[in-house]
Amino acid sequence: MTEMGGTPIPHAPGFVANDTPRIVTARFDYEDSHTLERYEATGGYRGLRKALERTPEEVQTQVRDATLLGRGGAGFPAGVKWGFCPPGVWPRYLVVNGDESEPGTYKDRLLMELDPHQLIEGCLIACYAVGLSQCFLYIRGEMAVAQERVARALNDAYSAGYIGKNILDTEFSVDIILHWGAGAYVVGEETALIESLEGNRGMPRLKPPYFPASIGLYGQPTIVNNVETLSNLPWILEHGVEAFTGIGTESSPGTRMVAVSGHVQRPGVYEIVNGTTTFRDLLYSKEMCGGIRDDNQLKAFVPGGGSAPWFTADQLDLPFEASQVGPQGSMLGSGAIMVMDETTDIPAAALTLTKFYAHESCGKCVPCREGGTWLEQILRRVVDGRGTPRDLELLIEVGETICPGDFPHAAIPSKGIEAVPFPYRMTTICFVGPSAFAPIHSALTLFREEFEAKVAGNENRTMIEVAVDVR
Amino acid sequence: MKFFSEENLELADVIISRYPKPRSAMIPLLHLAQEQVGWVTDDAMAEIAELVGTTSAEVLGTCSFYEMFKRHQVGTYVINICATMSCALMGAEELMEHAERRLGVKAGGTTADGMFTIEGAECQAACTEAPCLQVNYRHRYRVTPDEFDSIIDELSSTDHNVPDHGVLSQIRQHIPEDRFVGAVPPGDVASAPVWMHDEGVD
Numbered sequence: 165m166t167e168m169g170g171t172p173i174p175h176a177p178g179f180v181a182n183d184t185p186r187i188v189t190a191r192f193d194y195e196d197s198h199t200l201e202r203y204e205a206t207g208g209y210r211g212l213r214k215a216l217e218r219t220p221e222e223v224q225t226q227v228r229d230a231t232l233l234g235r236g237g238a239g240f241p242a243g244v245k246w247g248f249c250p251p252g253v254w255p256r257y258l259v260v261n262g263d264e265s266e267p268g269t270y271k272d273r274l275l276m277e278l279d280p281h282q283l284i285e286g287c288l289i290a291c292y293a294v295g296l297s298q299c300f301l302y303i304r305g306e307m308a309v310a311q312e313r314v315a316r317a318l319n320d321a322y323s324a325g326y327i328g329k330n331i332l333d334t335e336f337s338v339d340i341i342l343h344w345g346a347g348a349y350v351v352g353e354e355t356a357l358i359e360s361l362e363g364n365r366g367m368p369r370l371k372p373p374y375f376p377a378s379i380g381l382y383g384q385p386t387i388v389n390n391v392e393t394l395s396n397l398p399w400i401l402e403h404g405v406e407a408f409t410g411i412g413t414e415s416s417p418g419t420r421m422v423a424v425s426g427h428v429q430r431p432g433v434y435e436i437v438n439g440t441t442t443f444r445d446l447l448y449s450k451e452m453c454g455g456i457r458d459d460n461q462l463k464a465f466v467p468g469g470g471s472a473p474w475f476t477a478d479q480l481d482l483p484f485e486a487s488q489v490g491p492q493g494s495m496l497g498s499g500a501i502m503v504m505d506e507t508t509d510i511p512a513a514a515l516t517l518t519k520f521y522a523h524e525s526c527g528k529c530v531p532c533r534e535g536g537t538w539l540e541q542i543l544r545r546v547v548d549g550r551g552t553p554r555d556l557e558l559l560i561e562v563g564e565t566i567c568p569g570d571f572p573h574a575a576i577p578s579k580g581i582e583a584v585p586f587p588y589r590m591t592t593i594c595f596v597g598p599s600a601f602a603p604i605h606s607a608l609t610l611f612r613e614e615f616e617a618k619v620a621g622n623e624n625r626t627m628i629e630v631a632v633d634v635r
Numbered sequence: 636m637k638f639f640s641e642e643n644l645e646l647a648d649v650i651i652s653r654y655p656k657p658r659s660a661m662i663p664l665l666h667l668a669q670e671q672v673g674w675v676t677d678d679a680m681a682e683i684a685e686l687v688g689t690t691s692a693e694v695l696g697t698c699s700f701y702e703m704f705k706r707h708q709v710g711t712y713v714i715n716i717c718a719t720m721s722c723a724l725m726g727a728e729e730l731m732e733h734a735e736r737r738l739g740v741k742a743g744g745t746t747a748d749g750m751f752t753i754e755g756a757e758c759q760a761a762c763t764e765a766p767c768l769q770v771n772y773r774h775r776y777r778v779t780p781d782e783f784d785s786i787i788d789e790l791s792s793t794d795h796n797v798p799d800h801g802v803l804s805q806i807r808q809h810i811p812e813d814r815f816v817g818a819v820p821p822g823d824v825a826s827a828p829v830w831m832h833d834e835g836v837d
Contacts, residue, residue: 177776178763220831255824267719267758295831298655298818305666305703306715306759308772311804319809328814336830339816341653342808346662347702349757363661363687365700382656382821425721425762432763470720470758500762502720516723520757526700 176277176309178270178423180432182451185411187419188395189435191279198313200320203281209326211398215289216334223293227397230405231417233438235271236261236352236390237469237498239486246294248377249385256385258291258299259361259376260394263345263352265304267470267520268500271421271433272391276303276310279395280317284340286394288331289401291338294387298339300361305345315342349524353594354388355380356526367528368594392421413439416485420499422446426465427505429454436484443467444480447503460505464610468497470517471599473586474606475574493574493583510614511547514607518543521600531566532597538562539600546615550633552622556608556615563601566591571601573609581609638678643667646807647686653810655818657687661697665704669801674705703772705800710745712790713800715756715769722758725765731755733780737787750791752800771800 179192191197191206203209215223228243249256260283264272275283287299301318303311318340321327329337348366350356355369358381373379380386396418400408409417416439423433424446430453436446443465447453456462464474473494475482482488489496504513522536542559545551563571567588575583590598608615622630639647647667651660664686668679680694687694698704716734718727731742734753738746745752761767764776768783775786789795798805 176761176764176774178761252827254827255819255821264760265758268721268762269758270760270762273760292830295828297824297828298816304760305701305803306769306772308803308805309774312806315804315806315808319806322810322814325814328810329816334830337816337828339653339810339818341818343659343663344666344803345701346666346704348700360662361659362656363658363689363697365697384821423763425765426724431765466720502724502762504724508724513720513724516718516720520719523757 176274178431178433179274179278180430180434180452182434184435184437184441185419186435187399187408187411188275188279188282188392188421190399191282192274197278198280198317200281200317200324203279207402208281208398209285211401212285212288212292212326213332214401215292216332216336220293220295223289223401226405227293227400230400230408231415232393232396232400232408233416233486234390235392235396235420235499237266237471239496242389242393245375245377245389246290246387248375249294249387250378253385254295255297256295256387257381258287258294258296259354259357259381259386259388260287260299260301260391261352261354261357261388262301262303262307262310262391263357264307264391264498265349265352266498266500267517268423268425268466268502269469269498270423270425271499273304273307273310274421274433275391275395276307277313280314281321282395282398283314283391284317284321284327286397287340288326288338289397290387290389290394292336296338296387298341300341300343300381302357302361303342303344305347307344311342311344318342348526349520350526350594350596353596356594357388358386365526367526370593412437413485415439415487420484422484422499422501424453424501424503426503427457427460427508428503429457439485440483442481442483443475443501446501447480453503456503456505458505460507463504463506463508464510464606465504466500466502466603468495469500470502470520471495471595471602472497473572473574473602474610476576476610478576478578479574490586491583493572493586495586509547510607510611511543511618514603515540515543515547517603518600521596525596525600529592529594529597532592532600535562535566536597536600539604543604545630545633546618549618550622550630551619552625552630553616553619554627555619555630556612559604559608563605566597566601571605573606576610636678638668638671638676638682640671643671651686653818655820658689661687661689661694662701665694665698665701666801666803669704670803671801673711673799673801674708708745708749709800710752711750711799712770712797713752713754714786715754715759715772716742717757717759717761717765717767717769718755719758721762722766727766730766730768730778730780730783734783737784751787770797772803773797
């Protein structure tokens, strides 16, 4: 397989098949799922052919009618996003967001390693529908195997006439250029992704404009879509809008991939029915995660990637439906569920996330650059037993500089805690700053007693004593 | 002083030709430089600046933003041990302690023989297979301390397929000349692509 010597390293494990409909993972059972031969033998590039039989406008309408919600985190409908391109402004570009790095998120890498042609076909359909004249497939730098799989798939698809000049002997022509990053979480934010693709430091751009569809790459209209979102397109084109909207609910049709990690019996990546599957189905059913490890009790879980406010057992019956999860204080985000059982040291767990976001701050906005580091330092001394009760207030104070007002959190009826709905207000350009505060706020709101236990006995320590006590 | 080998210089030109603006090739070219010698030297940044039409300072600005670009020599094998939530819940701290003991260096350090660098890393998109690590950005899953030892033994032998640090994808994108549409500076495009006919989409 490799051209520079050596034999390939096995691809990613993690996917668990179950009996729900399989839209994007249908080929995952084949060992050669990433090859053009297998892709063509299993209906591959049929969606593209169907698209090319229609006008671009018809394809755009179809995708809009399918209510394909973006799978990257924000959940914005792809068809609506496409419609934001200003009329008459050319050229337009497609940038594929394959920079998956939200803590807990593990699906785009599987799609790129196991079914790269499906992604390529999705890119082609998008380019045809919206008149995008060049596509840049941006893969996270730290994913060497995904880069190899996609490079090979692109080479094969170019040779077979699926990409490049006069695709399938039509007047539709587009290049797909493989591009890759070099390690920066914030580049997953779409305007930072564009900055990075222009050869700059990957810092998010000021908003407005809110969507790069109006001003994006080189100042031109640019569509930025997530890998999983685009991977849905071939199926929608091949099977039709009704088949797609027939799965899941009206506002959240189709399926979505979720990764469940942490303290469950069977961690894994699952393709689940959107809108109807509940967190309880996912975490406790025999077909999926099979319950909490060692028959322990569930303490808390992160429902939508490291940035999402936490849930507890009280929210298990919520379905994967944004309109229900939002009012309960969190978000579905990137489909990443991280599970903590009763043995978990909650402040320490929160620290692993806050440390991540503090580290990944790009430095553009002061509240995030300074606040993230402060939050990490204060929380670290609390976790180590060096903090004081005043530190717990300080955490909130610093957090409120990044996110003024009530920060969203889940309800715990038994403790008399009511939910504050998502989203939050923020003083930063992007969500990295608020994300450093989210785990702390959730942990402090839901499990304050664990923090108080860590600072107990330190009431009389002065700030100077705390500051010089560096371990 | 010239940095790129003749072969890589040709490759650099091909990479640049794929973008509407040369500067977009900056990150791929920095990777190419790192592939050639294992890290990004000052000479490499100066030559990249020339190739994409900017200054060395601009190249350093971009280079220094991204974690993967090393501006000093690192080990032949860079081992990144994930420490973010899912891995932390499943024993990442113990794994790092074991790694530091086994290799006799702290996180961030390189062994005296120049073979191994260990780094604490952030989420690697393998959260269901925690704790995980990467060797030169290739994943290893559910790594126990014993398994860490066998990975080190494996890498110390010649019987493995992990390329040296700097090499990412071992497959390059080839675009056949007769199929390449070509990249045009955005200012040179004024009309809709041919298949959009009447711009009816808007």
